[in-house]
Amino acid sequence: QVQLVESGGGSLQAGGSLRLSCEVSGYTYRNYCMAWFRQAPGKEREWLARIYEMSGRTYYADSVNGRFTISQDNAKKTVYLEMSRLKTEDAGMYYCAGRWGSCQGAFRLDDFNVWGQGTQVTVSS
Numbered sequence: 001q002v003q004l005v006e007s008g009g010g011s012l013q014a015g016g017s018l019r020l021s022c023e024v025s026g027y028t029y030r031n032y033c034m035a036w037f038r039q040a041p042g043k044e045r046e047w048l049a050r051i052y053e054m055s056g057r058t059y060y061a062d063s064v065n066g067r068f069t070i071s072q073d074n075a076k077k078t079v080y081l082e083m084s085r086l087k088t089e090d091a092g093m094y095y096c097a098g099r100w101g102s103c104q105g106a107f108r109l110d111d112f113n114v115w116g117q118g119t120q121v122t123v124s125s
Contacts, residue, residue, distance in 0.1 A: 002026040002114045004096050009119030014088055020081040020119060022096030030054045033103035034079045035112060036070060038121075040092035047107040048094075049081065059103060064090075086123045093118040 008020040022034065035050035049060045049070040058070050069082040079096060097112035106112065 002098060004098060004114055004116035006094065006096050006116045006119040009094060009121045011122040011124065012086065014086055014123055014125050016086050016123075017082070017084040018086065018121065020083070020094055020096075020121075022079040022081075022116060024077045024079065024098065030074070031101060033099050033101060033106055033112075034070075034072065035097045035103075035106065036068075036079075036081045037095045037097060037109070038090070038092045039095070039118075040089070043092075045095065045109060050103045050106060051079065052103040057103065059107075061107075083121075086121075088123050088125050091121055091123040093120055 003025050005023045012018060030053045032053045033050055036048045037045050038048055039045040047061055048064050049068055051058045051070045051072055067085045071080045095118045096116045098114040099112045
């Protein structure tokens with residue numbers, strides 16, 4: 001059974017940087033797509049970025065492209081989200097998610113069937 005555990009959230013000022021981690025356990029194959037989502041208070045959960053483990057190919061939402069970077073360390077079975085030039089609107093609960101297979105066209109909540117518990121990010125002005 002695949003399990004995801006996020007860490008790295010915290011409070012910081014706008015313009016700062018933060019790195020989130022998602023530790024993956026419970027599987028040994030690399031045909032897996034990992035993603036990061038964010039849910040701000042009172043808003044729907046939105047997709048931010050995804051990475052296909054086998055190729056390392058990445059995809060980004062327009063709102064974070066150029067500011068956020070998703071990456072992986074296969075030896076550590078960890079996926080990262082490096083966030084820079086943070087804005088107050090980047091605040092929220094950040095979740096990592098996963099699914100078997102490619103990342104092609106995967107950005108909806110129900111495209112992913114494994115979720116972590118989330119890590120909170122607070123950005124002040």
